[in-house]
Amino acid sequence: MKQQEFEKVILVGCQLPNDDDMRFEYSLDELASLTKTAKGTVLATVTQKRNARHPATYIGKGKVEELITLEEELEPDVIIFNDELSPSQIRNLSNLTDARVIDRTQLILDIFAQRARSKEGKLQVELAQLQYLLPRLAGKGLALSRLGGGIGTRGPGETQLETDRRHIRRRIDDIKDQLKVIVQHRERYRERRKHNQTFQIALVGYTNAGKSTLFNRLTEADSFEENQLFATLDPMTRRCILPSGFTALLTDTVGFIQDLPTSLIAAFRSTLEEAKEANLILHVVDSSNPDYFNHEQTVYKLLEELEADTIPMLTVYNKRDEKHHDFVPSSKHESILVTAFEEEDLQNLRQKVQSLMKESxxxxxxxxxxxxxxxxxxxxxxxxxxxxxxxxxxxxxxxxxxxxxxxxxxxxxxxxxx
The missing domain is CATH 3.30.1370 (Ribosomal Protein S8; Chain: A, domain 1)
Structure with a gap:
């Protein structure tokens, strides 16, 4: 019998007083996009406004009952919550429902597990998954036997969930040691590039802004590009020839996202270090997305955390042909509006990059x-x-x-x- 490819999902969100309606809606839309990327089909969305998340069940008692009724009716495989749940919340909700209970963090980790291609990427995902899992092991009991094969369970999940904490800690130490070696290799490459004094440009931006498409058009590379969140996970560097014939190195980086789990920022720090080493940052923003302004702010905040916010930057507003009717360039840096599929736009972008380079x-x-x-x-x-x-x-x-x-x-x- 053929395995069902898409899992049935119910989404659950809790709106706090400091979340305005529009931001909350975008956050749920993003969760739905993440679910689709992880091969899930959203059947229904349950939301509640509360002054604070319920410490035991995330949503209130009445909403939990409503969720149980909805679950009986729709028979979902997974229930995904829009925020990171505490170990006790996961345990309590798992005891009350038949479907698997996962949170936003676990969903993002699952997508990362699908996307990782390089050895480093796979190790970083496994490290983040194990660090997320460690405090959630206690008292999960029978819930573990339900895991396997679906959303939120890829990567090390099936093989290592039932092992004890000591085993997981040992594996974490082992991964950290392996990553140290890989990071040293990466640093040696960087040193070599510095020694060769190559001009380095890093593409950064919110996930699905079109970085990989631009990267491919500017370098004639074959980076994975698709209208999906986190289509690129492993950084890729290629030569980019500018109008004067000058050759720079262009690096495509992993997409940023709102409320990116801390463990992931830590795990992918070495990958994102590529942005820190750049002479120029191209910040790609999706001008067709109604929430583009918040996306910009998320990227600025993460660049600040990486201490890469002082590097010269050009904001590239992408998808000009589909731009949102309310779109107004809001960058504090120099900006350009392009579509990656127009050769004239790409040539203008190369020209703009070249003129910014000349300033340094x-x-x-x-x-x-x-x-x-x-x-x-x-x-x-x-x-x-x-x-x-x-x-x-x-x-x-x-x-x-x-x-x-x-x-x-x-x-x-x-x-x-x-």
């Missing part, structure tokens, strides 16, 4: 003799060349442009400065 560079003018063909080729890829002409009288090439002050090429050029 020094101007130069040299006269290179005919014999310096190799140096001329280097100038074309390692500097922003704005003018190149041949002077017959002096039998030399006159080159004007911009160069990174730290570039070792500078010392070679000094001999030919005009």
């Amino acid at each position: 560079m020094e101007e130069f003018k040299v006269c290179l003799p005919n014999s310096e063909g190799k140096l001329l080729a280097q100038l074309k890829t390692s500097t922003v060349l704005t003018e190149l002409s041949y002077e017959e009288e002096k039998d030399c090439y006159v080159c004007k442009g911009y160069i990174q002050p730290s570039l070792s090429l500078n010392s070679q050029l000094r001999n030919y400065m005009k």
Whole structure:
């Protein structure tokens, strides 16, 4: 018998006084999108306004009864709560319902488990899952036998949930040791890139803003792109050639999200460090999303936490062709409105990136003799060349442009400065 691909889901949200209606609605819409990404079908949504979440059951007693009735009627496989539940809330709700009970954090972890491709990505997901699981082990009892194969149970779930805490702690230490080695490798790559003085650009943004699509169009790479949350999990770096012929390195990073679980920020810190090492950050914002402003603020907040908020930034408002009717550029940085599928827009973006790069560079003018063909080729890829002409009288090439002050090429050029 063929296994059912999509699981049936009921969503549950609790609106507190500091959540305005619109933000609360967006939060539930996002939960529904996350559920769809995790291969779930939303059957119904239960919401309640409360001054505080119920310490034992998240929602009030009456709402719990309503949820139980709805469960009997719809027979869902999973009930997903819009906030992180405490271990006791999960235990109490699991005892009251037949369906699996998971929270927003577990759902995000599950999607990450689906998306991880690299060894590092898989280890980071497993680490975050085990750290989430550890305090929730006690007293789960029979609920564990219900887990397996569906939303919120991918990754290490099926094999390690029933092991004791000591075993999980040992596994956590083991993963941390493996990640340390991988992080050291990554740092060596970074050092090499610094030594080669390559200009580095990082693409950051809210999940599903279109970063991977832009990344593919700007670099002709084959990063996974789809209209899904967290389509990209592992960072990817490719060369990006700008209008002058200058070659920069462009890195696609994991999408940010509101209320990203702390354990995930910690687990993916080394992946997001790519943004911290950049010379320029391209902050991609989905202009078609009605909640684009909050998405922008979420990214700023996370960049601040990563101590990457002082790096020069260009805000790229993407999906120009579908932009929301209330959209107004709100970035505190320079911005550009594009669609990733228009070559003219991409060319304008490359031009804008190039002009921003020039601000952190020094101007130069040299006269290179005919014999310096190799140096001329280097100038074309390692500097922003704005003018190149041949002077017959002096039998030399006159080159004007911009160069990174730290570039070792500078010392070679000094001999030919005009």
